[in-house]
Amino acid sequence: MLSQWDIIIRLVLAVVLGGMIGLERERLHVGFRTYSAGFRTHILVCLGAALAMVVSVQIHYEFRGDAARIAAQVVSGIGFLGAGAILREGFVVRGLTTAASLWVAASIGLAVGGGYYLAATLGTLLVLFALVILGTIEDYVRGKRHQGRLRVMLENDPAAVQRVGELLEAMGATVRHLEIQRVSADYQMLVLALRLPAGINRIELLNRLAGLEGVCRVEHLND
Incomplete structure (x- = not known):
């Protein structure tokens, strides 16, 4: 059974890690435009996933239920939110990276909710590495x-x-x-x-x- 402090730590860490990814999306704000899925959206996704996982763990301890069932629904359900971040403009599809970041934010939230702090933190750092460092390299290669x-x-x-x-x-x-x-x-x-x-x-x-x-x-x- 999780203690009150365990629950607080997990939810707060989910806000921090989700916010870090959301800030990376927000930094691309230029002029009057920003991403539809930015700072607050990533926090809510990560926090919601963490909360779902905490509830799953509590149900498992208290009622001997299947702790993976709610987590599986989070993974499948996040696809609908990610689809909303994808835009088609003519022959160009945009927002795939933002949709992927929402999906991985949910996975990080599940990891935090499950108590896998190292995996969640390392996952966040790797996501930021992919978005910031590899994104810069990709821009250079493509000549953007x-x-x-x-x-x-x-x-x-x-x-x-x-x-x-x-x-x-x-x-x-x-x-x-x-x-x-x-x-x-x-x-x-x-x-x-x-x-x-x-x-x-x-x-x-x-x-x-x-x-x-x-x-x-x-x-x-x-x-």
């Missing part, structure tokens, strides 16, 4: 450092589109693909795939675009 995708909400005015094009040209960005979506009678959405010159400050680019007359919102799209 010199590419970018933007979504720009602006007034339904040809002059506003022209101002966006002039600014991108002035900063040396090359538009590889442009898609214009009509949002309403007053607003339209530009989705741009850009090739950016080496050394360009993306934050400056976003801020300058957001400051243009007629531009309402600028979002940097990422995986």
Whole structure:
């Protein structure tokens, strides 16, 4: 039977470890966009999984029930939440990494709830290594450092589109693909795939675009 302190330690550790993974997702916030599954979502997933595992352990000790049954439902149920983080934009599927991080956060929560502190902590460190270090290497290999995708909400005015094009040209960005979506009678959405010159400050680019007359919102799209 778990003591009160055992339960407190496990739930608090689940919040800490889940928050560490969630912070990594939040660090990709650029401009006005952030991941739908970020800091709080990862905490809730990890904490919920840990709580489910604690309940399973308690049921096992008190009623001699199957402690693995609730844990198995958590693993299968997290797939629905992960599916909500995956977005399809044309032929491109995005959010797979975030969905995977939610799944592994649930697994870490189960490990913490089961009392496997070393496995949960080491698992969190390995997840951060994969997301941060290996993610940087992956970006370098794919050459994404010199590419970018933007979504720009602006007034339904040809002059506003022209101002966006002039600014991108002035900063040396090359538009590889442009898609214009009509949002309403007053607003339209530009989705741009850009090739950016080496050394360009993306934050400056976003801020300058957001400051243009007629531009309402600028979002940097990422995986």
